[in-house]
Amino acid sequence: xxxxxxxxxxxxxxxxxxxxxxxxxxxxxxxxxxxxxxxxxxxxxxxxxxxxxxxxxxxxxxxxxxxxxxxxxxxxxxxxxxxxxxxxxxxxxxxxxxxxxxxxxxxxxxxxxxxxxxxxxxxxxxxx
Numbered sequence: 001x002x003x004x005x006x007x008x009x010x011x012x013x014x015x016x017x018x019x020x021x022x023x024x025x026x027x028x029x030x031x032x033x034x035x036x037x038x039x040x041x042x043x044x045x046x047x048x049x050x051x052x053x054x055x056x057x058x059x060x061x062x063x064x065x066x067x068x069x070x071x072x073x074x075x076x077x078x079x080x081x082x083x084x085x086x087x088x089x090x091x092x093x094x095x096x097x098x099x100x101x102x103x104x105x106x107x108x109x110x111x112x113x114x115x116x117x118x119x120x121x122x123x124x125x126x127x128x
Contacts, residue, residue: 080109085102090119
């Protein structure tokens with residue numbers, strides 16, 4: 001039996017797929033890119049007392065967060081932020097895959113609704 005698909009059926013299928021991708025936010029402006037460390041300016045403000053969240057030690061300041069994690073830490077950013085790896089190695093898991101990190105690297109996260117830091121280390125996050 002031969003299957004023949006008309007042009008109209010093919011176009012309907014294409015637009016259904018496109019609509020699904022738009023709803024799933026595949027076409028959004030999410031970006032996680034490595035930038036040079038010269039683009040990172042550590043905050044000058046003092047951090048508050050440490051508290052334990054998700055098995056990590058978290059300290060906050062005005063527009064910055066210091067995270068000392070021993071494995072896995074999920075982050076739900078409210079806007080764009082810079083992520084500086086003070087020490088440690090591992091990978092960042094986000095909606096579009098995984099990106100490896102090492103000590104003294106800096107990343108810019110734009111439009112991410114969540115990401116996960118996998119690896120032991122110390123991280124400094126600054127909201128942009």
